[in-house]
Amino acid sequence: MDWEQNMLLNELTQGRELTNLLRKHLHPFSSPETRQVLVEKILSSYEKALSVLNWSGFMVETQPKVSIVGSPASIAYSSHGSYASDEKHSFKKRKTCSGWNEKIRVSSGTSLEDGYCWRKYGQKDILGSNFPRGYYRCTHRYSQGCLAAKQVQRSDEDPTIFEVKYRGRHTCNQATHFEKGDDSGQKQQLEEKQKQSKETVLKVKTEDLDKRDYIFPSFSFPTDSGEVENGLFFKSLMENDIAFVSPATSESNYFSVPPFQMGSFCLGQNVQSSESDLTEIISAPTSVTNSPIVDLGISSLEKLEFDPSFTFDNPEFFS
DNA sequence: GATATTTGACCATC
DNA sequence: GATGGTCAAATATC
Numbered sequence A: 001m002d003w004e005q006n007m008l009l010n011e012l013t014q015g016r017e018l019t020n021l022l023r024k025h026l027h028p029f030s031s032p033e034t035r036q037v038l039v040e041k042i043l044s045s046y047e048k049a050l051s052v053l054n055w056s057g058f059m060v061e062t063q064p065k066v067s068i069v070g071s072p073a074s075i076a077y078s079s080h081g082s083y084a085s086d087e088k089h090s091f092k093k094r095k096t097c098s099g100w101n102e103k104i105r106v107s108s109g110t111s112l113e114d115g116y117c118w119r120k121y122g123q124k125d126i127l128g129s130n131f132p133r134g135y136y137r138c139t140h141r142y143s144q145g146c147l148a149a150k151q152v153q154r155s156d157e158d159p160t161i162f163e164v165k166y167r168g169r170h171t172c173n174q175a176t177h178f179e180k181g182d183d184s185g186q187k188q189q190l191e192e193k194q195k196q197s198k199e200t201v202l203k204v205k206t207e208d209l210d211k212r213d214y215i216f217p218s219f220s221f222p223t224d225s226g227e228v229e230n231g232l233f234f235k236s237l238m239e240n241d242i243a244f245v246s247p248a249t250s251e252s253n254y255f256s257v258p259p260f261q262m263g264s265f266c267l268g269q270n271v272q273s274s275e276s277d278l279t280e281i282i283s284a285p286t287s288v289t290n291s292p293i294v295d296l297g298i299s300s301l302e303k304l305e306f307d308p309s310f311t312f313d314n315p316e317f318f319s
Numbered sequence B: 001g002a003t004a005t006t007t008g009a010c011c012a013t014c
Numbered sequence C: 001g002a003t004g005g006t007c008a009a010a011t012a013t014c
Helices: A003-024 A032-055 A173-180 A184-196 A231-239 A278-282 A298-306
Strands: A102-107 A118-124 A133-138 A149-154 A161-167
Touching: A003 A032
Parallel strands: none
Antiparallel strands: A102 A161, A118 A133, A133 A149, A149 A161
């Protein structure tokens, strides 16, 4: 039995057991929180199972098109393409139509972080391109069966721009962290700010590689004197595997973030931002240890991420 | 020693 | 045969 089958079996078995558990908690004396946790776990199991099927060549919707109570708002999302098993002894299949969902242009002057820990597994010179393409997959691929992957390549036209292509969806606990790290108070606060609406309009631009009808809604985000306070916003990007973008091309359809975000987003880990080679910066999130981001409070994370006064020049940061 | 990165080789597809 | 995606051994880093 190969890795995919094992994973599928595990997730489905877990889903069944969790469902049984949920059934036992359906009586009125059971706490709603417990039921909610069980529901989320069940959904997570199914999502992983569907991801495996997706990557095995089945076309399966990995994301429900309706959001459940208490879950973050989700947009319609479907993965495409086939996947070659990573099992040691299986064939290395080349992907046709690549299955890469989204292509995003990221300025080198901004964060290339997307909140996840990536591990580089390859680099390739691409015909007709001046710069090599880096291949990354989620650090938790084997530990948690997370199948998310991305490609990073510097643009020929504008070397300050990186093109990031994403595939698959995070099912690791990094993803659940972003979902759960956003408490209702924070959400309420954000909604309040949105209502106040003295915001700068910030948009994320995505391009669809395969001309599919993947639509990422542009959105406005409230800022307070330029400071981004965006647990929800950030989570939304995480949910959809969207990276940050481009002050260098700072037109209205790009979301600007300060350059300090160039460092590693996986906190508690080394920040390796190479000045000489921007490709190295791209890989910064991968050059980290495996300390799970779930152990960190999102509030401190945000503080670091979005403190506009922060610079890497600050020696205290490295001490 | 554990973990991450690099890089040449392998394989599927065109 | 060319090309792109992935593997895996060697190497680097902590």
